Structures are given as C-alpha cells and as structure tokens.
Amino acid sequence: MAETTLARLLQRNARDLRNRPAIREKDRGIWQTWTWGQYHDEVRDFALGLAALGFQRGERLSVIGDNRPRLYWAQVAAQCLGGVPVPVFQDSIAKELAFVWNHAECAVIVAEDQEQVDKVLALRDQLSSLRLVVYDDPRGMLHYKHDWLRSYQSVQELGREFGAKHPGYFDAEVEKGKPEDVAIICYTSGTTGNPKGVMLTHANALALAEAFRKADDVRPEDNALAYLPMAWAGDAAYTLFLSLVVGFCSNCPESPETVQRDLRELGPTTVLAPPRIWENMLTGVQVKAADAPAFKRWIFERFRAVAERAEILRADGKPVPLGLRLACMLGEVLVYTPIRDQLGLRRTKWALTGGAPLGPDTFRFFRSIGVNLKQVYGSTETTGLVSLQPSSEANPTTAGRPCPGIEVKIADRGEVLVRGPVIFKGYLKNEEATREVIDADGWFRTGDAGFVDPRGHLVIIDRAKDVGALRDGTPFAPQFIENKLKFSPFIREAVAFGHERAFVTAMIAIDLNTVGNWAERRGLAYTSYSDLSQKPEVRDLLREEIRKGNETLPEASKIRRFLLLAKDLEADDAEMTRTRKVRRRFVAEKYQPVVDAFYSGGHDVELASAITYEDGRQATLKSRVRVEDVDAPVTARA
C-alpha cells in the first residue's frame, strides 16, 4: 500500500471509491448516505475551518457524544492537519473528563449536542488548554453565546472561505503527515489509578488493518454498524482505521435506543459486539419464544436442539450424520433464517465478540443458527487486535490464532507477551509506565495470563496480577471463576476472593432484568434492586446457579460462600472501569467487611456504600446483606 497515513487513505478513497457509500446516519427515520467523495469534502472543510481558527500540528482535538458522522469527520480532520483526536466516553463523570482533557491538553472539543456542551461548560475553568468548543446539533444552543463556542456548520463555512484563500493548503498538510505520527489517543480506563493515554500511530492503524485483512474477509462492499463507544479502541480500529483502509461503509444508528431496529434494517455484513450485546440478543429471542404459541415454541425448541447437536459435532471436528443434516436444512428454512433476519444478522459474513469472555451457551446458540460468530482478542495497546479465530476453528474457549505479523509468546508466570507492528507507541506523558510494559526487544506485556493450546490457539485465563493461590497452594484465578458464574443469565457481575485464603468466596450482583422477570413470573413483589437482591427466594435461585457453576470448577476452586450485593457494581462508583472490568483492589478494600464476614463464618454484614450519581453528587447507601453458604455451612477456620 502506497498510502502511509490515514489522511492519505482518505484522499485515495475519495479518488478510487468516489461514489461508493462511506458512512451513513439514520436521521428523520431515513438512512442518509455520504460517499467517500462527500466524506472527504466534509473532512476537508472542517479541517480548513480548524486551520482558520489556528489549529496547529500536534494539537489535540477531543470528541464527546454518540456515534455521529460529524464526530468521526472531526477526528479525521484533526489527523489530516497532523493533530491527534482524543475520543472520550460520554458517560464519564466530570472528574474523569477533566482529567483526560487536561492530561491530553485538548485545544478543541467537538461535542455532539447541548448535553455534552454543558459538561464542557461546567469544567471550562479547569481546562487551561481549551480554546474552542464545537457543537454538532444546534438544538437548545440558541442562548449559548461565547466567543469560543461555535457550531459545526460555521466551522465548515470558515473552512470553505479559508480554502478559497489558501488553495492547496489541505493537501499540503496531508502531505506533511508521517506514518510514525500519533493518529489517536485512546484512554484506557485502567483497573488501577488514573486512565493512561495510549498513543496509536498511523503505522499502527495500517498494520492493524493489514493483519486483519489477512486473517479475515473484508471488502469495500461491506457494511458495519458504528454503535460502540467512540472512545473504545475497538471502535476506532473498526470505524476509523479499518473503514478507511478497506473503504467499507460505517453506519451510525439513529439513537442508542434504536440500535436493535437499525441493525435489522441495515443487515450489516460484519458485526463487532461485546458479549453483553450477544447476551441481550439471545435473551430477546428467548423472551419472544416464551411468549409464542405452544406449537411455535415447540418448533423453536426442537430445531434449536437439533442445531446445537450439529454444532457441537462440528466444533469437535466430527462428521454430522445425514439425518441431523437434513433436520438442520429444514430448520434453516423454518427457524434459523427467520431468527437471523429478525436480529439483523441475515447477511452477516462474520461476527466478532471480544473484550470479555462470552458464555459457551450463548456462543453456541449463535453459531448453531448460522451466525459465524468468532472470538477476537486484543487490547488498546495492541490497536485492538492480537488474535482471531479462523471461521473453521471457532469455539467458545480460545482467543483464536495470533494474526499474521503479530508474534505471541508466554512469559514466566504465564503472562502473554505480544510483539509486532500493532504495538502502541507509548503512554502519553508517562515514559515510566511505557517502559514497564514494553521491553527492550519490543515485547508488550498484556498483563493477561494464558497459554497456547496444541492447535496454536491462544487461551486467556485471567489478568496475570490477579492470579494468586489458595492457602493450600492451588492456583486461584478469580476472573476464570467469575466468568463461570457470569454465564448464568441471573448474574450480572461477580467478584471472587480466595488469594491466601482457605476457600473461594464470591460477591454477586444480580441482573435486575432477568431476576426481576423471574420474580414477576412467580408473583414475587419487589420495590427496588436492593429489595429484590435480598429476597430469600432470590438467594435460593442464585445458590442453585452457583452450584451449576461449581460443577464445572475443580474441587478446590469451588465457591463455598457467597453474598448478593444490594447494588450493582458501577463505574461511577469507581468499582468498575468504563468498559466494565472489575477494579479488584478497590473493590476488595471497599467491601472489606464482606470479605471479613466470608472468612469469619458470620452471616450478617452492615454495608455503608458510597454511591456517585451521574452528575458527580455522592450519597451513602446503608444496607444489611446476608452471607450465605453454597452447601453445608463452612466452619470458621480461615
């Protein structure tokens, strides 16, 4: 590939794919399309507008909001001028936003609407580098009069004037770009301390696209839904990098609430979704099936069982008997195709799940109805990609084969090391942290513990630093245990304890939807999450679920005692990261009384938990929760 930066790729697309759709947005109920030619012009006008307003090479531009074409264009515009986009999570609380914007010294913030502008306004005094705020949606902005606040359109108008006066400026700026320039800074939520700014270069972006293209089938004709948070490296890799390199079309949904319907209308050919989305889809299918008339339900259940049997045989590489194959063909017509159609997955060539493990039942369901669902593994620091399952080797347990050009090696203590052109440049303003994770030979320490199986697939067990040992020396991998638990539809989050203890215990946050539904069907009245979670019936339900999870665990790692939390774990309370990873150390400290009770044999715990509202206000929630034994009571010896 001759083009060495994303900005040049945009120019190439505008030339070679001029009239092909580049990005769509559903607006006023209709999909509006921009071709690569139009995409290029929109980016150019905005970039020139930024230039007219004094945007310099190397300066940083942040975007905050839902997935909107204009927010993507703003990022590409910054890249064209040699600037660096810094997308942020819009549900972050003020303190986190202020940290990122200050740390990255953002000069420009492009905000989707009034709601996001208000967040910037509230922090304005703390943001010393901020010069310009641009908003996309003018609604409600009539009385916002500041000389540093502008509408997206007005910036583009300025850009057109500037362009008329300075012909060739844009192309010259694009020409100055170098592959080793930073293309984006994605902040990792980090399970400890402040987030770190991961600097990804244009070379990283192109390397990612190359590696991905060799591992899987992507073409300019493809359609993808751009609905994941823009601040997540996965979305940047997919909607910005891969889309620009390959030239496929990204589609922005109308609103976060309409994603499911938009997905169906669109029928994307490629889908990237975290486990939670797959789980929600499956739940949706199950709920619909349960509401269907008895005959239809019977058909669904029959053919679902047939498909799963066939899928298990296929996954094990065994031949599928003729009868079963015929049944599958009938099922394809009666059940599988209609379901895929309803979910919007009918045209999907491949679908990826990553970021966290997906329950084997869910995984198998989608594969069995003909969705080519596969696991992908990567982190922000590896531009979102390390390994991927080939279509013929998809399975629920591994993370797939390392992609072409990416080397993987297992260090002592089982840590997974990765080397290759996708490894990031470094953490912004944090040399020390960078040196900690990249060694002299260029190996990046992922922090994940895992191994390579005989087939050559990478298997991830847990975060390396979390792997400990029980008192008797049995290795203890909390995430491994938690994932077994989270495969239950009733469990939303789980935190396992056991390092240097006699046995394993777990704190569990129930899933309000499924448990609430379960309670309703049994006529069990409840008022709130905390009320529901402390019902004896719910405790019994969850005990049964934990027993099921225990069956798949080795004897020493079985969960002996558990507790149902009176509130869900929340990123706003710093218990989880924005991408919903448990901040283990923080949680262990915060719930010290629970841990004490687990191992002292006590049953009642008084919990005073501080909760943080979305606007940053804090309150204390007092609750009384009960520690339960999974089987017979454990005598206190811990």
Next chain:
Amino acid sequence: MSALLEIREASKAFGGVQAVTRVSLEAQKGEILSVIGPNGAGKTTVLNMISGFYHPDSGRITLEGQDITDLAPSRVAELGIARTFQNIALFRGMTVLDNLMLGRHVHMKTGVLGAFAYWGFAEKEEVQHRRRVEDIIDFLRIQDLRRRPTGSLAYGLQKRVELGRALALDPKILLLDEPMGGCNHEEKEDMARFVLDVNEEWGVTVILIEHDMGVVMDISDRVAVLDMGQKIAEGTPDEVRANPRVIKAYLGDSKNPGAAGSRG
C-alpha cells in the same frame, strides 16, 4: 404591544358553581405564561374556554385581535391554538407516528377520495407532513417509539407524545394542562427542557398549568395566580412568590391554620 391572546373579564358557571369569575389574562407573543392556583381554582376551565371546549357566560377572548369567544374547538385549533390534556388524550391503539400524523390533520387538504387514490398531490402532501412529524420525533427524542402503540408506553412518554401531537399542529399558542403531572423527577426535567426549547427555538407562546412550583418558577416569564375562580395576582415569578395574597391562598391564613386544607 398588543397581546397575542387576550381574555377579558371571562366568567363561567356550571349550574350554581361559579368556576371562573371575571378573569382577565393576556399572553404576549413568545412568552411562557403559567397559570397556577390551588385545586379547583379554575385553571383548567380557563384553558377550556381558550380552546373552545367551553364558551364563557360573559367576557371575550381574542386571538391577534380576532374574536374567538364562541368558536368551536376545531376552528380554534385551525387558528393555531393547540393543547394537551391533564389526562392524556391519545389514540391508545394507534402508533406514535399515526397519532402525530393525525395532529397534522388540520393542515391536510386532500379529501377522502384523493387520499384513497393516493395520487400525485396526496402523496406529496403525505411526505411533506411526514417530514414535519419526523422533525418533532427528532425534537422529542422518541425515534425508538415510532411504531409503538401509544397505549403501551410509560406514562411520562405518553405525555411526551401528547406534546408532540399538539406540536404537529404548528401552533402559535400551546396550552399545556399539567404536562408534568404524575411524572418522576427525570421526566419532569425532560419535559421542562422541551417546553423551553419549543418556546425558544420555535417561537411558540406557551400557556402552562402546572402544580410543580419549582418548574413553574424556573421556566415561566410571567405567572398568573387564580384562587376560587378569581385572579389574585400576576407578575414575574419573583413578584408572585413574594405576594402575600398568593402565600395566603397556598398556605392558608396564619391566624386560621387549616383553612387552606379544609377547602379541598
């Protein structure tokens, strides 16, 4: 400046009950005017007289100088006065989209036959009205509810759809009868935001009846206070808040505690 809507000395009695006695009110173009008062003060009756559901026994109501006192509700609507109801009046079995399209009815010119044939003009008209309705859907952020029957929506959302139905009329004046009644805190905030935006961005004059004093004082340009069918105060929120007669009507006489509560 002459008022957009003017009510002069309007009275209305139901049998022996004098609901409204010689109330005068003016709504200026572009303002948010709130009408407040204890239960039974006559607020909804005033709204009903403006929208033509009731005709005053005496007094006059004019819109931009034109007398609308005795017009039928449909005529008042055509002149640009839209309203929402205290107890939501939507077609529960119809979708959100259909309810909103119905709100465009007064602007539709195609007759039954023309609409049935759906040729040329009828189609063009439908598209044009749909565009307007989509603006409203976008404005109220109910994109995900287009195809949902209104009866299946949560109460706060039904209130929002009803506001949309009123907005579909492209009104000059919007009469809102307790748009936040029965809503939770978040729904109230959303509704207040919508009312402000309708007023600021679309230039619609709003006459609001609302019990939530926090909201009323926050968003109104002027407030009129009714008590037992009579206007007892009018002015900016601050003036009204400080008015002794208002305090008395709401909190009762300090010498005679319980008087306010006993009236019901």
